[in-house]
Amino acid sequence: MSKMFDRKVIDKATEENIVYTLDDVIDGVEIEIAPMRQLGEGRWDKKLKQQLVDLSEADNYEEAKDEWKATGNCWWGYPDDPRRTPPDWMANQHIGHCLCGHIVYYHFEIENTVNGHKDVVGSDHIHAFMIVRAVSEEFGVDVNAVTERMIQQWLAVRVKGMINDAWWYANGDEFHDIFEEIKELDLRINVTTHPNKKYWDRELRQFRPVTYLRKRGSGKGAMRQLASIVWRWNHPDNSRRQIDTRGWPNAKLWKDMNLFSARLEDHIETDEKLKKAIDDRLEYIDKLDRSSRMRIAESYKRSEEAGKFSEQCVLFDIPEFNHKAKRVDRKDELFLLSLHHKIMTSTPDRIVFTPRDMDKLKEVMERINQPLATQEDLTELRRLKKIFRERNMGSRIRVPRIAYQVTIQQRIENLTRRIERDIEDEENQRGRYHPDNRGRYFANFRNV
């Protein structure tokens, strides 16, 4: 039954010969049973045309079709369903079949306004021309002034209750089972992360990305990312939730619910991983508190401020640093000084430092944890500086008081190479380029 329903309704909804106006879209018009303006040349269309002509006074379709209008009566059901009793107006009708002979589920009554003959067509054949007459009479407008939207609205009013009723009849139990099964997981899994907004999580003592229910799906196939099902169906913040705007889920939502349910095991696994990450984090925090007690006590022995800072660093899980130490880069010094102040003035309710500060701290810590140049390194640099001056190679070499070892060593290497080249040039010019001389010369220079 549900399959039959889907085929009829969904196929109609995706037909491309229906033009929705912008107004329709804004209105949220979403008609599954979409009437076409004209009958086509397909097998069932041809059959219907023939039947309409046979039951009309006119002897050709173009004139005959104007004799017909939709009455507004409609009924859903199968002829062999004992739970569905057809209404009186269906008594003499071909239940389960359209006038064209096609098997149908939704029945629409039509009437020949010339000879009074009444018949039924299915949702595939409740064509617009039958409705145009009805709309024209009901609203007192010329048939030519009847718009697509008026047709849709006329139909929507008549079929909404019917489809709603039929949908729940066919899928109600399954819907409730699936919804109960997936709603909690949906709220945790069908979410999207804000690209840069973060919030401070007191309990986990870290910035965490702000997440929202996903309002729009993306991707294709079974692995695609779904828009939140709860959001679409009945989320209290959604002013256009389907439970109110439609009463039954649209085809896409229903399909997504089934897909989500089919992949339930994967989703449970994902959810458990998320939960595990949080449990691990809580365990880490617990250990951090226990292992930091000694260190905090030690800091308090040094000074009230040092103790408080140690405490704050644990409270916000920030690696402790010395904000007064001399650093290679002045910028790093200032950053640490400023961050120290921010950490000292933060409370779990009011965090003054930012996610950006935390990223930057990581970067700065990595930098300042590099080994510094030793006295030997600096002595060697000074020695090269002297040779430079003696050889008139320039005097603008600065020997810093504090520097990273890697920087100084690079500079030493570079200067050594330049001195070697200078000596080589000198020898070439004096015509003294000889392996013996050269060897002696270099040996002296290299101080070995």
Ligand SMILES: [Zn+2]
């Ligand atoms: Zn039909």
